[in-house]
Amino acid sequence: MRIILDDEFGESNFRSEIIWAYKRWSNAKKGLLSGHQTIFFYSKTDNFKFNTMYTEYSPTTNVDQILQERVRNSAGKASYKYDKKGDIVIAKEKKGVPLSDVWEIPFLNPKARERTGYPTQKPVELLEKIIKISTDEGDSVFDPFCGSGTTLVAAKILNRRFTGVDKNSSAVELCNRRLEAPVKSVSRLLQVGANAYKTKTDEELAILHMLGCDVVQRNKGIDGFLRKFYLNAPVAVKIQKPYESFFEAVDLLDNAGKRKKCSFTVLIRTSEGLVDSETPIPPNMVVLNELNFQLNSSLLKVSDNYRMKFMQG
Numbered sequence: 001m002r003i004i005l006d007d008e009f010g011e012s013n014f015r016s017e018i019i020w021a022y023k024r025w026s027n028a029k030k031g032l033l034s035g036h037q038t039i040f041f042y043s044k045t046d047n048f049k050f051n052t053m054y055t056e057y058s059p060t061t062n063v064d065q066i067l068q069e070r071v072r073n074s075a076g077k078a079s080y081k082y083d084k085k086g087d088i089v090i091a092k093e094k095k096g097v098p099l100s101d102v103w104e105i106p107f108l109n110p111k112a113r114e115r116t117g118y119p120t121q122k123p124v125e126l127l128e129k130i131i132k133i134s135t136d137e138g139d140s141v142f143d144p145f146c147g148s149g150t151t152l153v154a155a156k157i158l159n160r161r162f163t164g165v166d167k168n169s170s171a172v173e174l175c176n177r178r179l180e181a182p183v184k185s186v187s188r189l190l191q192v193g194a195n196a197y198k199t200k201t202d203e204e205l206a207i208l209h210m211l212g213c214d215v216v217q218r219n220k221g222i223d224g225f226l227r228k229f230y231l232n233a234p235v236a237v238k239i240q241k242p243y244e245s246f247f248e249a250v251d252l253l254d255n256a257g258k259r260k261k262c263s264f265t266v267l268i269r270t271s272e273g274l275v276d277s278e279t280p281i282p283p284n285m286v287v288l289n290e291l292n293f294q295l296n297s298s299l300l301k302v303s304d305n306y307r308m309k310f311m312q313g
């Protein structure tokens with residue numbers, strides 16, 4: 001494709017290779033799971049429209065990198081600039097980091113409102129980005145292989161003029177229907193970022209990793225699954241939360257484990273519950289005391305014995 005496009009537009013009009021990356025679920029096969037598609041960006045001439053978009057700084061960027069002016073020496077090495085008094089020099093106002101050629105946009109999920117059932121349908125979010133960087137409101141957008149019409153829907157939402165072509169008449173009908181009421185599903189993942197889905201504390205993650213678990217987010221009953229099956233079925237792991245009594249934790253894990261058809265469940269107990277002695281522990285549940293909890297209760301016991309001996313002695 002790249003060779004054909006180089007012939008068509010001229011090599012010097014190649015602008016970028018954009019990687020559209022997404023997470024995908026698939027059964028493991030030999031080799032790497034494919035998680036991206038490639039978009040070739042060409043212009044007709046050197047004189048092309050380009051609207052730079054900006055993204056947020058990476059979490060590793062420090063305040064100096066954002067604020068301070070930098071200079072390069074003759075060897076091209078960058079360092080911070082200081083004025084004659086030795087004070088730092090504040091750089092010009094920045095808008096963020098210019099958009100790179102790697103775009104993380106979730107694949108349309110099976111329940112997305114914008115999904116039409118067209119096999120090669122792309123997310124509106126992806127086409128919007130392409131249209132935004134290369135056109136302004138009122139400009140014309142042309143998609144000669146428009147399929148379910150995602151480009152046209154994105155162009156309409158962004159107030160561009162649009163034309164689509166497809167040799168498949170049912171695709172054209174679908175486009176017309178879609179354009180009557182354009183729908184764009186807003187990805188929660190994109191809005192809040194993947195980190196918002198992470199609900200575990202560092203301590204909980206350490207325990208789950210120590211046990212060799214896959215971590216489960218956003219589930220009250222299960223915090224992870226052992227990677228190894230027992231009796232050909234999954235084993236669910238839960239860590240008792242500070243706001244849960246031991247009985248509540250047992251109950252939540254037992255119910256969740258039944259729903260997920262687990263052979264066993266493992267509860268990590270982190271505190272004394274109020275009704276411990278009355279809590280019936282299901283026969284397929286293993287209860288382990290979390291190390292800190294174990295240490296505290298052991299120290300208490302040891303110190304009781306020690307105090308008695310000490311006082312006797």
Ligand SMILES: C[S@@+](CC[C@H](N)C(=O)[O-])C[C@H]1O[C@@H](n2cnc3c(N)ncnc32)[C@H](O)[C@@H]1O
Nearest residue numbers: 120121122145146147148149150166167168171
């Ligand atoms: C990958 S799909 C486009 C999917 C689209 N981006 C979407 O989001 O739905 C490619 C489309 O090109 C159309 N097509 C293939 N060869 C064509 C041709 N020679 N002329 C017009 N359309 C063609 C196919 O019918 C198909 O709908």
